[in-house]
Each structure stands twice: as structure tokens, then as C-alpha cells.
Amino acid sequence: MSEVTRARILRVASELGYVPNLQARSLVMQRTRTIGLITGDFSDPGLSRCLAGAEQEARRQGYGLILTSIEPEGSATEYALPAMMERRVDGILLAAPQMEEDSALTHVLDRTLAAVSLYHIAGGPMTMVFADDEQAGYLATRHLLEQGHRVIGALTGIRHQRLTQSRQRGYRRALEESGAETGSDLVEEAGADVAGGLAALPRLLGRRPDVSAVFCQHDLVAVGALTALRTIGKRIPDDCSVVSCDGLDSAAYTTPPLTTVRIPFYEIGAEAMRLLLTMIKTNTVSAKKVLLPVHLIVRDSTRNPTR
Numbered sequence: 001m002s003e004v005t006r007a008r009i010l011r012v013a014s015e016l017g018y019v020p021n022l023q024a025r026s027l028v029m030q031r032t033r034t035i036g037l038i039t040g041d042f043s044d045p046g047l048s049r050c051l052a053g054a055e056q057e058a059r060r061q062g063y064g065l066i067l068t069s070i071e072p073e074g075s076a077t078e079y080a081l082p083a084m085m086e087r088r089v090d091g092i093l094l095a096a097p098q099m100e101e102d103s104a105l106t107h108v109l110d111r112t113l114a115a116v117s118l119y120h121i122a123g124g125p126m127t128m129v130f131a132d133d134e135q136a137g138y139l140a141t142r143h144l145l146e147q148g149h150r151v152i153g154a155l156t157g158i159r160h161q162r163l164t165q166s167r168q169r170g171y172r173r174a175l176e177e178s179g180a181e182t183g184s185d186l187v188e189e190a191g192a193d194v195a196g197g198l199a200a201l202p203r204l205l206g207r208r209p210d211v212s213a214v215f216c217q218h219d220l221v222a223v224g225a226l227t228a229l230r231t232i233g234k235r236i237p238d239d240c241s242v243v244s245c246d247g248l249d250s251a252a253y254t255t256p257p258l259t260t261v262r263i264p265f266y267e268i269g270a271e272a273m274r275l276l277l278t279m280i281k282t283n284t285v286s287a288k289k290v291l292l293p294v295h296l297i298v299r300d301s302t303r304n305p306t307r
Contacts, residue, residue: 197224
């Protein structure tokens, strides 16, 4: 078909308000041009950026998404995954941290169906895309060490999550390389939200008042820590420096602006979708691990210790 004829057909279709029948097209092509996306908490700002990257990349390549979420303690194998497979999606993007412990997942997932995960999946090989979280913890802690801090506390994320463990490994590696103290009494679990940081920071300083800097594994935890420090009369960064991970846009507008390690959430989602669509188009199912780089953004919440 010539370009002139094609343009004429498209113009007439537009004038008549014609909309292609995707169901009929899928029967002919044996493709639905639809991706199933199973996710966790939509309110998580980092995850939301991942989803935005994935959706926009899918749309750019002519695919649509079907989204479903699972409860914090839920299992994708109970409802979400079977529902996606029943809808004959061309591939599945897994984006819920609670699926890390779901050992039944790979047994339910059709081995011929393309799938990519933003988190580690137990029980079998799968393509995974995520940030270098160990390096994120390392960069944050090394920055504090280079500022001259020697007693550095850590407010960790949810204990059993691999992301938490990876960032904690980076924190410990930086301390060990410098010969700084690495005691367990310098570590306090805070979760991933503001309330967690608000509650955990006083517990940490109550146990170790000599802490001059705190590494928070999440920006929202750091917001809570900043509030807690001000409440107990600590000046930031003069009395206590704070550094965190995630690199959310809001980190630039805290008081003081927050030093943080930027995690490329949008790029993670987009890259995961690109890999998934490549598998679909080439009729291949691969298993590899893709780590995207992170980088430190220095702001006013960190400084050389004054005492």
C-alpha cells in the first residue's frame, strides 16, 4: 500500500470516527497488545514513578496495561496472577515487594509467558531490573564519613526486604572500609514512612546520644527524622547530619533540603518494560539481572560535625 493511499484511508477513518476492534485484531494476530502489571501500594512515591516509566514506555510502543494491586501481606498467586493470565495478556510486569517471599509464584507463572520483575523472585530464574541499592547505602554513608563523622547511625527500612538488606550492606561496607564503628546499637528499624522515622530517631539517640549523623534508608523516613531532631532541640546539620536514599522531588523542599541518593525509579520502570516488550516481540523468555546506577545529591542537611 502506498503512503498516499494509507494517508487517505486514515483520513476517512478519522472523519467517520472509526475505532479499531482490538479484540478482533487479537484473534487474528494471537496478541492482545496488553501487559499485565501486578503492583503493591500505589501511594508509594518511588513505586509510582516506576509505574509511570513502565506505562509510558508501553504506550510509546503501542501497548496498554491492565493493573492490579495486592495487599501488603497478600499473595500474587491467589488472585492477581491467575486473573492476568486468564485475560491473555502478552506479558507480565511484577512490581510488588511482597512477592519476594512468594515461593509459589514461579510455579504458577506460565514458563512460556514473558515476565519481568522489579524485585527478586524466589524459586526460579527471571529477568529483574532494579537500582544498585548496595551502592546507594555505600554512597550515603561514605559521604558522611568524608564529612568527618565517625559515629553514624542508621534508620533501616522493613527488615526482611532485600532492598533494606542491600542498602544496609552498603552502609556497613563504607564503615568497615574507614575503620568506623559498626555496632548493632547504631541501627534502628524505621520502616519506609514519615511516622517510622519520627518514632525511630528518638530510640536511636536515646541509646546512642553520641551519634553525629544518621543514614536513613528512605527519604520519607528522613522527613520524620528531621522533625524528631527539631522536636528534641537538635540543630540540623550542626548537631546532627541526615542523609537518605530515594531522591524524591520533595527532598529538595524539606528544612533543611535533604542530601539524598537518587534512585532512578522512572528509568527502572521504563527499562523493565523495554525488556519485557523485546521478549514478547522476539518470542523469547530470558533471565538476567539489570542494575541501574544511582548518584548522590548533596544538599544542606549534611555538614562537618561541630563537636
